[in-house]
Amino acid sequence: MIRKVLNVFITVAKGLKLTLGHFFAATESRKVKAISDPNYFAQNSGITTIQYPHVQLPIPEVGRYQLDVEMDDCIVCDLCAKICPVDCIDIESIKSIEAIGKTSDGTTKRLYAAKFDIDMAKCMYCGLCTVVCPTECLVMTDTYDRSMIDLNEMTYKFSDMTAAEADEKRFALEKLNAERFAAKELALQQNTGNKI
Amino acid sequence: MNFYLTYVLVASALFAFTALFTLFALYSERKISAFIQDRLGPMEVGKYGSLQAFADILKMLQKEFIIPTAADKILFILAPIIIFVSVYLGFAALPWAPGLIPASLNLGIFYIFAVLSIETLGILMAGWGSNNKYALLGSMRSVAQMVSYEIPTGLSILSVVMISQSLNLQEITIRQGILSSEAVNFLGIYDVKAIGGILSWNVFQAPHLIIAYIIYFIASLAECNRAPFDIPEAESELIGGFHVEYSGLRFAFIFLAEYSMMFLVGMIGVVLFLGGWNSPLPNMGSVSLANWTTGIGWGIFWILLKTLSVVAMQIWIRWTLPRFRVDQLMSLCWKVLTPLAFLCMLISGIWRLTMM
Numbered sequence: 001m002i003r004k005v006l007n008v009f010i011t012v013a014k015g016l017k018l019t020l021g022h023f024f025a026a027t028e029s030r031k032v033k034a035i036s037d038p039n040y041f042a043q044n045s046g047i048t049t050i051q052y053p054h055v056q057l058p059i060p061e062v063g064r065y066q067l068d069v070e071m072d073d074c075i076v077c078d079l080c081a082k083i084c085p086v087d088c089i090d091i092e093s094i095k096s097i098e099a100i101g102k103t104s105d106g107t108t109k110r111l112y113a114a115k116f117d118i119d120m121a122k123c124m125y126c127g128l129c130t131v132v133c134p135t136e137c138l139v140m141t142d143t144y145d146r147s148m149i150d151l152n153e154m155t156y157k158f159s160d161m162t163a164a165e166a167d168e169k170r171f172a173l174e175k176l177n178a179e180r181f182a183a184k185e186l187a188l189q190q191n192t193g194n195k196i
Numbered sequence: 197m198n199f200y201l202t203y204v205l206v207a208s209a210l211f212a213f214t215a216l217f218t219l220f221a222l223y224s225e226r227k228i229s230a231f232i233q234d235r236l237g238p239m240e241v242g243k244y245g246s247l248q249a250f251a252d253i254l255k256m257l258q259k260e261f262i263i264p265t266a267a268d269k270i271l272f273i274l275a276p277i278i279i280f281v282s283v284y285l286g287f288a289a290l291p292w293a294p295g296l297i298p299a300s301l302n303l304g305i306f307y308i309f310a311v312l313s314i315e316t317l318g319i320l321m322a323g324w325g326s327n328n329k330y331a332l333l334g335s336m337r338s339v340a341q342m343v344s345y346e347i348p349t350g351l352s353i354l355s356v357v358m359i360s361q362s363l364n365l366q367e368i369t370i371r372q373g374i375l376s377s378e379a380v381n382f383l384g385i386y387d388v389k390a391i392g393g394i395l396s397w398n399v400f401q402a403p404h405l406i407i408a409y410i411i412y413f414i415a416s417l418a419e420c421n422r423a424p425f426d427i428p429e430a431e432s433e434l435i436g437g438f439h440v441e442y443s444g445l446r447f448a449f450i451f452l453a454e455y456s457m458m459f460l461v462g463m464i465g466v467v468l469f470l471g472g473w474n475s476p477l478p479n480m481g482s483v484s485l486a487n488w489t490t491g492i493g494w495g496i497f498w499i500l501l502k503t504l505s506v507v508a509m510q511i512w513i514r515w516t517l518p519r520f521r522v523d524q525l526m527s528l529c530w531k532v533l534t535p536l537a538f539l540c541m542l543i544s545g546i547w548r549l550t551m552m
């Protein structure tokens with residue numbers, strides 16, 4: 001019985017000592033360091049709180065946060081939209097009548113992106129889209145705190161074309177298709193005419 | 197006429213004190229708990245978050261009084277008032293300095309003890325009136341706990357009263373320092389009436405009172421529902437216990453009562469065992485520290501210092517120890533504290549007969 005009571009006091013004293021140690025260690029804060037820092041795990045005492053909006057934990061430039069598309073490099077292949085498990089990438093492509101130009105890695109661009117929307121509210125940050133992108137223009141950035149008043153603002157629109165431009169391209173494509181179709185019809189008629 | 201004016205003034209001063217103390221304790225509790233857990237605690241409102249408690253109170257004042265439809269309205273509305281008033285009334289008989297006591301009652305400690313038991317009633321009313329199973333469970337536990345722990349508290353208080361031969365708290369305090377008219381014996385042997393200071397405190401006049409004080413301290417934690425005896429509130433299982441249905445100002449009053457209770461039980465302990473407003477500094481030859489540091493201002497200073505240290509201790513314990521189980525709580529009370537308190541009382545009796 002006495003042993004038990006003594007044990008209670010000893011353990012209580014131990015616990016109190018522990019908390020008191022932490023209390024007095026609170027005069028110092030741990031330095032905010034990036035995980036890449038060799039001394040990241042070396043700080044064992046002091047306050048751990050990072051006062052977030054005022055102080056930020058350094059993160060790698062290519063973190064695993066919000067997506068960004070470099071439109072100049074995008075060949076609008078639609079691979080990212082296809083792989084996305086939650087279907088949050090919405091691409092509408094228009095074929096160009098001629099080669100538009102080259103991306104920075106030398107791939108020829110042949111499609112316009114009339115629409116390139118990523119719904120960040122649906123995205124689960126799996127990163128699959130960045131892996132399949134052939135030109136590596138779709139990357140994850142270090143931006144992680146963005147809040148919107150309106151839910152629609154969570155859909156990031158990356159397409160750099162205006163509606164008028166898109167209509168123009170569409171019209172040009174239709175015209176070209178119509179011309180080609182007419183030429184084909186003509187050729188067909190001539191062919192059949194020759195045979196008869 | 198003046199008579200009544202003084203009454204009102206004293207009462208409002210005490211109320212202002214409890215309110216201020218609650219705000220202060222709220223802030224310090226959050227800060228201490230944060231530091232213990234390697235956090236910073238409130239930092240945004242005011243410098244180092246110092247206005248956080250005011251902001252919280254302001255928020256509470258604006259809130260709506262919500263009375264659940266199924267609640268027993270009269271009990272529900274009355275409960276916070278009873279809880280607070282019973283604690284607040286307890287302050288009336290506590291001495292602050294030589295000659296400074298709101299009401300110098302001959303039955304001081306007895307009165308406080310009686311008034312504090314009414315709090316139990318308020319808690320039961322709150323729990324029953326809320327018509328909520330968590331509230332009811334919480335209040336049942338609270339009542340069981342408070343009623344049980346009043347026994348060791350009462351017995352340890354009795355062992356002091358037997359040594360001091362008075363129920364008047366002012367009288368008890370005076371007998372622990374240089375202002376005493378009777379002999380003050382350190383450990384019952386050496387006369388330290390002229391020396392005073394820490395040596396003449398009750399715990400050192402009769403060393404078994406140290407055990408009595410520890411019993412009192414543990415039981416007082418249970419009386420004010422503080423961790424490790426916070427099963428009536430048990431946030432993690434009863435989501436707050438008896439006050440779960442309260443909102444706004446009514447909740448604020450329950451809170452006020454809880455923190456005032458902390459101060460109250462701490463102060464009773466200080467008055468009974470740790471010399472009350474007496475200075476801890478002894479007279480040493482020509483350096484008569486005890487004489488210099490006794491007076492109204494000093495008295496308030498010493499009692500505040502001592503009580504706040506006790507409150508800090510309560511907070512520190514809360515953030516260190518885990519919660520008891522109901523059965524552990526009861527067995528600690530009935531199998532350990534109560535017999536020990538009886539023993540202390542017995543020793544007090546023998547001490548009184550043989551040593552004084």
Ligand code: SF4
Nearest residue numbers: 084123124126127129
């Ligand atoms: S990160 Fe994953 S979920 Fe988000 S857009 Fe890319 S593939 Fe879809």
Ligand code: SF4
Nearest residue numbers: 074075077078080133
């Ligand atoms: S996978 Fe890359 S290149 Fe293809 S559409 Fe998506 S972003 Fe553009």
